[in-house]
Amino acid sequence: MKRIISLSLAALALVGASLRVNVEWSESELPHAYCYALGSQPANCLPRIEAVTPAPTLAPTLTPRPTPSATPAPVTPLLVNGDFESGFAGWQVVQASGLAQGDVYHAVSHGGATSLWFVDHYRCWRAGVRQTVSAMPLTRLRFSAWGRTWADGNLDPSQPSDTSVNDGLMVGLDPNGGTDYRASGVNWSTETATENWQQAGVVGTALGSRVTVFILLNLGVSGAPGQPGGACEWALPTLAGWMDDASLEVAP
Numbered sequence: 001m002k003r004i005i006s007l008s009l010a011a012l013a014l015v016g017a018s019l020r021v022n023v024e025w026s027e028s029e030l031p032h033a034y035c036y037a038l039g040s041q042p043a044n045c046l047p048r049i050e051a052v053t054p055a056p057t058l059a060p061t062l063t064p065r066p067t068p069s070a071t072p073a074p075v076t077p078l079l080v081n082g083d084f085e086s087g088f089a090g091w092q093v094v095q096a097s098g099l100a101q102g103d104v105y106h107a108v109s110h111g112g113a114t115s116l117w118f119v120d121h122y123r124c125w126r127a128g129v130r131q132t133v134s135a136m137p138l139t140r141l142r143f144s145a146w147g148r149t150w151a152d153g154n155l156d157p158s159q160p161s162d163t164s165v166n167d168g169l170m171v172g173l174d175p176n177g178g179t180d181y182r183a184s185g186v187n188w189s190t191e192t193a194t195e196n197w198q199q200a201g202v203v204g205t206a207l208g209s210r211v212t213v214f215i216l217l218n219l220g221v222s223g224a225p226g227q228p229g230g231a232c233e234w235a236l237p238t239l240a241g242w243m244d245d246a247s248l249e250v251a252p
Helices: 002-021 032-037
Strands: 090-099 099-103 115-119 125-134 139-152 166-176 198-205 212-219 237-250
Touching: 002 099, 115 125, 125 237, 139 166, 139 212, 166 198, 166 237, 212 237
Parallel strands: none
Antiparallel strands: 090 125, 099 115, 115 237, 125 212, 139 198, 139 237, 166 212
16 A cells, blocks of 8 residues: 555656756746746747837938029219319220310219310310229110300300300210220210200110210211211300219110
């Protein structure tokens, strides 16, 4: 009887040992760390998942859109001494026809205290001034000036001018910057009768880096400013003219 009991106990011990070896721990009973700590991975333990630190998400680098450069506004050429308050400074005399004498005149002026005065006696004439200035190529420009002419037997501008004399004011613009008023490329205004102060203007487009502007007064000479002109038909004792307030600006 004792032997049978001993065998049974031994059998039970073997069975118990077998049960201890084959025990399978489920994932719900032990955490993963314990499954791996046993030295061998039980069948019901899921593979250990390593914690992965996600790579930081980099914000996309945006290339800034280049700011379009603004188109520079055309620069107005600098006209020197346009009001003639400094006399002939900045200007050169043009003798187109006749031999008029140029001088600074302080009594008759369109604006300010000074105007330029040209005069001759018993001889018709066409004369004036010119100035060459820097300009931005392809800039559209307008040049203007004021003028007054007077023909009489005495130098008394308070008296009316003799309207039988062909007189007037013309302004020109050479877009190539030349200095010859007779050049074919010069744009001229039509002649403006100027027994009283009148303004004449002309428009042209600069073709290079310089333009030249002209102001001509006419006393008794016929024909276009770029031509020699006709004979003087009415040469009074005094044939005079004044010019003032020249302006050069960017045209719309």
